[in-house]
Amino acid sequence: MADAVIIVALLLVAAAATTAVLVRDPVRQALVLAVLGVLLAVLFTTLQAPDVGLSQLAVGSALTPLLLLLTVRKVRRRGRKEGPRR
Amino acid sequence: MTAVTHVLPYLVAVWIFLIGCYGLATSRNLIHAVGCLSVCQAATYVLLLAVGYRDGATAPVFSDVEPGSRPVVDPVVQALALTDVVVGATVTALLLALVVQVAKRHGTVDPDELSELRG
């Protein structure tokens, strides 16, 4: 039973990581990274690591996506050159 | 089935790392690339914690469990992963600050357009 939970959590994390990479728009990627952060916290808790899960929840679901979004806002405010913008 | 369970966490960690590297190499936006680096770091956490896991064991915290009554998982790898998570986020912040500077100086965040060194 515990094994099944761990396997499900691992597969969800792998799927979220793949989505985070394949999504090219940084704003959407920030949101997917927030989801990845929450899923990682769940995985760490099922692997009997509550300390790491607490750390990952605070950092990965709030801090890193917030920093990414602020950077996107700052970069967009400077205007953009022509060229592919994905 | 049990054979798969014995190696699946390690393979998942390898997959996450490789897909993060792929995203880093094919990215067209430096901010997206920093996000992919974050994914690579997540792979190392999964690998560390998978190495330390023990079947039927509980968390290595004895505030509510009598010491010695149940086996516990390895706390050393958890300590490594724990500091790594917070410090990794701070280094990501530093990389994003560099991206902001690149955008200011060169006007673009596309790595392909940043190829020449400009004086």
Added chain:
Amino acid sequence: MNRRIRLWLVAVAGTALAALLVAACLDLPDFGGDRHPYGDRAVDASLARHTANTVASVNFDQRAFDTLGELTVLFAAVVGCVVLLRQTRDEHRARPEPEPVARPVRRYALAVLPVALLTGLYVIAHGQLSPGGGFQGGVVAATALHLLYLGADYRALERVRPLGLYEAGDAVAVSAYLVTGLAGLIGATAFLANTLLPYGTFNTLSSGGTVPLLNAAVGMEVACAVVVLLARFLDQAVEIEDPTGKGSGTP
């Protein structure tokens, strides 16, 4: 080299790396195995020092020097960010206009803020007993402060966040960690040795020797570092404009 050659190189190297890594994974000990020699010894050492949270004991007692290195990396990253994101001579600040905030959001944010702050401080204080500690609690406390930004506006956040104080707090916390380590040198046997203070009763707040002290130092450092980082990024995104004065910030 153009993009196609680069992608071919990535494909070849990636395949080789994948093959090596998979071969290595198949040779690792089975997942969930029972043989963890370091783990058993770490748990025994932690219980001998009356620290209930073994991970905190490993971080702040058995591998305290490594945590000092992590603190240094954090501090250096914050210093780098502060330098990179400072306002240059040709930029100017524009005061952001306050946006109307929905009343439920404002009420919720201002009600949860003291609870979240207290939770962060609780997690820091009980690091040696239950899951938690300086790193986790510091991040929780720092992000709790930014509920003010969501619930009120940027100027309210600036008022509770005199940046110089937080930057000084960051430095003071790292120094406190170093001083506790040096006290180990002067009073006992080695740098950061946990033989100075009594180990106390197991599973109470005052247990574990120097672990609660180092925990508090790290908690203060991480909280101040995260506040300073977010402050710099928010400043850049919301207030500071480029010289042509495009767009003004709304929080």
